[in-house]
Amino acid sequence: MSITVNNLTKIYGSQKAVNNISFTINKGEIVGFLGPNGAGKSTTMKIITGYLEADGGNATVCGEVVNTQTLSTKKKIGYLPEANPLYFDMYVREYLEFVAGVHEIDNKTLAIDNAIELTGLTLEANKKIGQLSKGYKQRVGLAAALIHNPEVLILDEPTSGLDPNQIIEIRDVIKNLGKDKTVLFSSHILQEVEAICDRVIIINRGNIVADDQLSNLQKGKTDKHVVVVQFKENVDTETIKTIKEVTKIEQPQISNFKLQTSNPESVRKQLLELSLKNNLNIVSLQSESNSLEDVFKNLTN
Numbered sequence: 001m002s003i004t005v006n007n008l009t010k011i012y013g014s015q016k017a018v019n020n021i022s023f024t025i026n027k028g029e030i031v032g033f034l035g036p037n038g039a040g041k042s043t044t045m046k047i048i049t050g051y052l053e054a055d056g057g058n059a060t061v062c063g064e065v066v067n068t069q070t071l072s073t074k075k076k077i078g079y080l081p082e083a084n085p086l087y088f089d090m091y092v093r094e095y096l097e098f099v100a101g102v103h104e105i106d107n108k109t110l111a112i113d114n115a116i117e118l119t120g121l122t123l124e125a126n127k128k129i130g131q132l133s134k135g136y137k138q139r140v141g142l143a144a145a146l147i148h149n150p151e152v153l154i155l156d157e158p159t160s161g162l163d164p165n166q167i168i169e170i171r172d173v174i175k176n177l178g179k180d181k182t183v184l185f186s187s188h189i190l191q192e193v194e195a196i197c198d199r200v201i202i203i204n205r206g207n208i209v210a211d212d213q214l215s216n217l218q219k220g221k222t223d224k225h226v227v228v229v230q231f232k233e234n235v236d237t238e239t240i241k242t243i244k245e246v247t248k249i250e251q252p253q254i255s256n257f258k259l260q261t262s263n264p265e266s267v268r269k270q271l272l273e274l275s276l277k278n279n280l281n282i283v284s285l286q287s288e289s290n291s292l293e294d295v296f297k298n299l300t301n
Contacts, residue, residue, distance in 0.1 A: 002027045002062055002152050002182035003048060009056030010043050017043045019206035020057065027151070030178035032193035032214075033186040035203040036300050041186045042082060044203070045154050048184070049079045062151055075103070078145035078181075082156040084138060088130030092121060092140055095129060096147055103148040115143040119173055135166030142173060146181075153177060155185035159192055171196055190292045200292070204300045217295045225264040226288040229271050231255040232281035239278070243270045258288075 003025040010018040018040045025031050035041050046052040048059045050066045050073060059066045061073045087095055096115060100108040116125050119139040124132055129140055138158060145153060158174065159167045167189065175196055177183060187193055193200060193214075200217060202210040210217055235255055240246070245267060248260035261267045264287045275282050 002029075003184060004060045005044070005048065005057070006059070007057035008044065008047060008054050008059060010040075010047060010052065011055050016206050018047070018054075021203070021206070021208045022057075023201055023208065023211055025182055025184060027182050028178070028180070029199060030174065030183040030185070030197050032197040032200045033184055033203070034190070034193065034200060034296060035186075039203045039300075040206040041203055042156055045079075045156050045184070045186065046081075049077050049154050050074055051079075051081075075148065076151045078148070078150035078153045080138075080141045080145045080153075080155045080158055082160065084141040086129050086137060086140060089128065091128055092116075092125045092132070092143075095140065096143055099144045100147050105148055111147050111149070114149075115147040118146065118176070119143045120169065133166070135162050135169060138162065138166070138170055139173070142170070146177065151181060153181050153183045153185075155183065157186055157188070159187060159189055167192060190296060194292050202296065202299050209299045210295070214292065218292070224294070225261055227259045227261060227264050227267045227271070227285070228288055229257050229259070229285050230283040231275070232283050235280065239274070243267060243274065 005021060005023050008018055008021050009016065021044070033041055033045070043052065047054050048061065048066060050070045053067055062076045064073045064076070066073050090098070093112060093116070096112045097108055100111050105111045116122055119142050121136065121139050121143060124136050129137060132140065142158065145155070155174065159170050162170065171192055174183060174185065178196075198213055200210065200212070200214050201208060233255065237249060237251060240249055240257055240259070243259070245261050245263045246259045247262070250258040252258065259267055268285060268287075271282065271285060274280065
């Protein structure tokens with residue numbers, strides 16, 4: 001396992017920021033870490049990276065216990081915190097040379113060139129960091145996080161405050177990095193998580209409330225399934241109203257219906273029976289998955 005979290009607990013005063021949580025992340029996974037503000041995401045990430053000490057439990061990275069083998073584990077981690085601390089008066093290449101020196105990299109020039117190319121900073125490499133747009137500042141933070149070629153990347157809100165084009169650019173960078181690294185990243189932009197991740201961990205009030213493949217979460221228990229049906233013939237709404245267990249009917253187009261229900265299997269069966277009884281031809285019949293936004297609301301409200 002690249003990351004293992006065992007019964008992790010962190011307490012601030014009388015508040016449990018992280019409450020006895022556990023999860024594992026395998027090499028090569030890109031996992032979205034979601035939760036409302038104050039849920040415990042950043043605290044958990046800081047413990048995994050060794051920036052904070054846990055009050056209970058532990059975290060291991062690539063088989064080594066964080067805070068017991070701190071220097072050794074930090075060499076295997078690339079961390080981009082939410083604040084993204086940068087020296088604005090330094091040039092991009094100058095700053096990355098400084099970071100490479102901190103990591104005691106032997107061939108600094110090669111490492112800097114690789115990081116610049118991976119993050120798309122080639123045209124900006126000789127500018128001062130303070131002159132860059134926020135999107136390129138985030139790229140510099142990413143370059144600094146991966147300059148020592150870590151096995152694990154921890155990214156806290158890497159697309160925060162970026163415009164849509166910049167978000168797409170950073171998304172592509174993360175997806176490329178995830179081909180040979182383990183990536184754990186948090187985001188409030190749920191569409192980004194859907195676009196990048198196969199697996200999602202959701203934390204709420206310090207507790208893990210979901211840890212599963214995104215597709216499984218979207219098929220999970222809910223009272224708001226949607227069945228979409230299209231008929232070849234024109235079908236009126238009154239005919240559809242004869243189907244039981246439908247709580248809402250939408251008709252986007254003639255002969256197309258969206259049926260909200262808590263029992264999609266029963267509704268699909270009734271639609272097939274309806275078509276046979278009335279000599280109707282069904283062109284398509286399918287269930288719509290819940291969006292990640294729906295899943296998030298259900299688990300954190």
